[in-house]
Amino acid sequence: MKTILLFGAGFSAIAYAKLKAGDDVRFIGTTRSAEKHEALQRYGIEPITFDGTLTANLEKAIRQADEVVVSISPDEAGDPVLNCCADEIAKSKAGYIAYL
Numbered sequence: 001m002k003t004i005l006l007f008g009a010g011f012s013a014i015a016y017a018k019l020k021a022g023d024d025v026r027f028i029g030t031t032r033s034a035e036k037h038e039a040l041q042r043y044g045i046e047p048i049t050f051d052g053t054l055t056a057n058l059e060k061a062i063r064q065a066d067e068v069v070v071s072i073s074p075d076e077a078g079d080p081v082l083n084c085c086a087d088e089i090a091k092s093k094a095g096y097i098a099y100l
Contacts, residue, residue, distance in 0.1 A: 001026055005065035005094075007050065007081045008072035009040055012100045016069060017045060028061045052080050054088065062088045071100040 002025050006013040009029025017027050021044065029040050030050035037047035048057050062068070068089055070081050077083060089097060 002066045003028065003064045004067045004069060005061050006030065006045065007068070007070045009045055009047070010071060013069060013071040014040075014043055014045070016071075016100060017043060028065070030058070052084055054084050058085070059088055062092050062094075065092055065094045068092075068094045068097040069100060070097060 002023070004017075004020065004025055004027050006017065006027060006029040009017075009027075009031055013029060017029070020027075027043075027045040028048060029045040030048050031037065031040060032049065032051060034047075034049050037049075040047040048055075048061055050058060062085060070079075072080055074080070082089075
């Protein structure tokens, strides 16, 4: 089974997950608030709260990811995913990082 980590599991990332669903894929998706966890679970996405910092749960998800998909806009500090997790993603088994 392939694991895809979706950073910023909002509209675009959910649409991507729907396209890939059924292909023996497990999805892990980040959101800024725990209140959105239930909604992600309805789409078959395992939720993780991401506030720009690396947590133990996020580090574990990165290690498990075969693909990393980013759907979070950069801000004045740059890319929040790379600012936080570049080293972990580089060390992971992920074949690539894609941006939506």
